[in-house]
Amino acid sequence: MKAVVINKPFEVEIKEVPKPEIHDEKDVIIKVLAGGICGSDIGIFNGTNSLATYPRIIGHEFAGVIEEVGTAVTNVKIGDLVAIDPVNSCGHCYACRTGNHNVCSTVEVTGVHRDGGFAEYVKTSEKNVFKVDESKIDPQNAALVEPYSIGVEANERGRTTVGDKVLVMGSGPIGIAVMQVAKARGAEVMMTDLLDKRLDRALEMGADKVVNVLKESLSEAVQEFTNGDGAHVIIDSVCSPQSLEEALELAAPSGRVVTLGTGNKPSQIAQVAFTKKGLDVRGSRLSNNRFPHVIELFEKGAVTPEKMKTHTFHFREIEAAFEFMKENQADVCKVVITF
Ligand SMILES: [Zn+2]
Numbered sequence: 296m297k298a299v300v301i302n303k304p305f306e307v308e309i310k311e312v313p314k315p316e317i318h319d320e321k322d323v324i325i326k327v328l329a330g331g332i333c334g335s336d337i338g339i340f341n342g343t344n345s346l347a348t349y350p351r352i353i354g355h356e357f358a359g360v361i362e363e364v365g366t367a368v369t370n371v372k373i374g375d376l377v378a379i380d381p382v383n384s385c386g387h388c389y390a391c392r393t394g395n396h397n398v399c400s401t402v403e404v405t406g407v408h409r410d411g412g413f414a415e416y417v418k419t420s421e422k423n424v425f426k427v428d429e430s431k432i433d434p435q436n437a438a439l440v441e442p443y444s445i446g447v448e449a450n451e452r453g454r455t456t457v458g459d460k461v462l463v464m465g466s467g468p469i470g471i472a473v474m475q476v477a478k479a480r481g482a483e484v485m486m487t488d489l490l491d492k493r494l495d496r497a498l499e500m501g502a503d504k505v506v507n508v509l510k511e512s513l514s515e516a517v518q519e520f521t522n523g524d525g526a527h528v529i530i531d532s533v534c535s536p537q538s539l540e541e542a543l544e545l546a547a548p549s550g551r552v553v554t555l556g557t558g559n560k561p562s563q564i565a566q567v568a569f570t571k572k573g574l575d576v577r578g579s580r581l582s583n584n585r586f587p588h589v590i591e592l593f594e595k596g597a598v599t600p601e602k603m604k605t606h607t608f609h610f611r612e613i614e615a616a617f618e619f620m621k622e623n624q625a626d627v628c629k630v631v632i633t634f
């Protein structure tokens with residue numbers, strides 16, 4: 296079979312590799328139909344993803360049909376359309392025992408630590424596949440269950456609820472997913488970005504207010520948006536050392552700040568920033584069994600993955616897709632590759 300392999304930073308190849316085989320009775324093999332390109336895939340390509348190892352078949356946002364099942368598989372059958380949760384956990388460390396398997400001490404992410412979904416076939420465990428109703432969700436949208444699961448996780452961590460004034464920093468695909476999930480939970484959402492086109496898309500997809508931080512004072516905009524409270528929930532998808540500092544500044548007393556970044560450059564933060572406002576600052580990594588909830592949101596039409604997808608490429612054109620994303624940042628939200 297053919298697969299998208301990053302041999303080492305800046306070297307991507309469409310490679311002939313062995314088709315996976317079932318070894319465990321709970322394994323399933325999926326014929327991949329579509330995958331979303333994530334910033335972290337580009338990070339593996341650029342060599343900036345410190346967690347990745349090489350060579351690697353990338354892709355952690357993907358969907359396909361069940362091609363083969365192990366003898367003990369009961370949840371899905373051959374021919375089912377499924378979205379694949381890339382989180383693989385040990386089941387017995389402290390995080391796993393306490394219901395947070397997404398931060399398992401030995402977590403492995405499909406497409407990062409083990410071979411991923413940008414291949415004609417992929418093997419995973421039955422517990423990682425979630426059936427989607429193909430009469431309601433097409434395979435390209437099903438590939439976007441994963442980024443929306445990040446949006447659900449971040450809002451769970453921020454305890455977003457009805458009437459909250461939420462600030463989502465950054466209007467890329469994760470920011471958009473976070474915003475749409477927050478809206479579905481009954482919050483009002485303000486979004487930021489540096490690019491007007493991305494802010495226009497955010498408005499079109501449901502943001503209540505947008506701020507171009509190059510042109511406007513964010514702190515004034517937040518004060519106005521929240522009637523002087525400060526933001527009740529801030530979810531930071533910009534993920535820079537400065538954005539965290541800003542978030543602590545802009546949060547309301549007793550507010551929640553959720554981080555999504557994996558950068559290792561430190562921020563300058565005095566303890567008083569946490570203490571004075573009694574802030575709840577929480578990290579949000581991957582997602583903690585959120586696929587069923589996301590699929591429900593898709594089926595209800597509560598979020599619009601079809602609008603998140605702005606471009607499609609065939610998987611053989613992966614290098615062109617990477618290049619296109621780099622050159623057209625204002626126009627691209629999510630690029631989906633097809634198989
Ligand atoms: Zn991703």
Ligand SMILES: [Zn+2]
Nearest residue numbers: 385388391399
């Ligand atoms: Zn574990």
